[in-house]
Amino acid sequence: MAMGKKRVTVLITAVLALCLIGLRQAEEGRETARAGAAAEGTAGRVALTFDDGPGGESTEALLDGLKERGIKASFFLIGRNIPGKEEQVKRMDEEGHLIGSHTYDHVDLTGCSVEEALEEIEGSAAAISEITGKPVRYIRPPFGSWSRSLEEASDMTRVGWTVDSEDWKGGEAARIAERVLKTVRDGDIILFHDVYGSSVEAALMVADALRAQGYSFVTADELILD
Secondary structure, eight states, rough: OOHHHHHHHHHHHHHHHHHHHHHHHHHHHHHHHHHHHHTTTTTTEEEEESSSSSOOOEEEEEHHHHHHHTOOOOEEOOGGGOTTOOHHHHHHHHHTTTEEOOOOOOOGGGGHHHHHHHHHHHHHHHHHHHHSSOOOEEEOOOOOOOOHHHHHHHHHHOOOSSOOOOOOOOOOHHHHHHHHHOOOOOOOOEEEEEESHHHHHHHHHHHHHHHHEEEEEHHHHHHHTO
């Protein structure tokens, strides 16, 4: 009889021990999750931006990569590149990315009259709005060329950049990513071009590296309007 009671006591002790272990592990899991959630954003915020698209397969690969990572980016589109890629523009909008004008023909806006410049800006904006049904509020002028006259004449907000990936020079994706990661800081707007496969690959490398460092990702308007 005493032996039976001893066995029951041992079993109860073992069950309690297992319960305590399970509770401890569950709490450790919650703490890890909280720490991970807190880590993202602690290093600051950055915006990934992409010019010259939509770019067909490279843009599609980028959109897939951003969606997998839950990242919203900013796209500045050339109007003449939109025909035939309307579904990509629609996808950008539906997935929460910011879409802006990069002119219709990728011209230096300071090299033409104000009237011609406005036609370029609004031509791309109209092509985008026809697809999304939304007004376009942001312009990234090609080459960064802008003027006081354009500032006064256009009702769009100009978006520049603070970090240039220089992906247009070509080279391996790893080198492009390294160039960005050397200089990026909190509040930076990073310039890429989604018409190059190497640039898309580099941008996703940068996204993974910065997230691991504690950065969060926002659209460019969230930084310039703060």
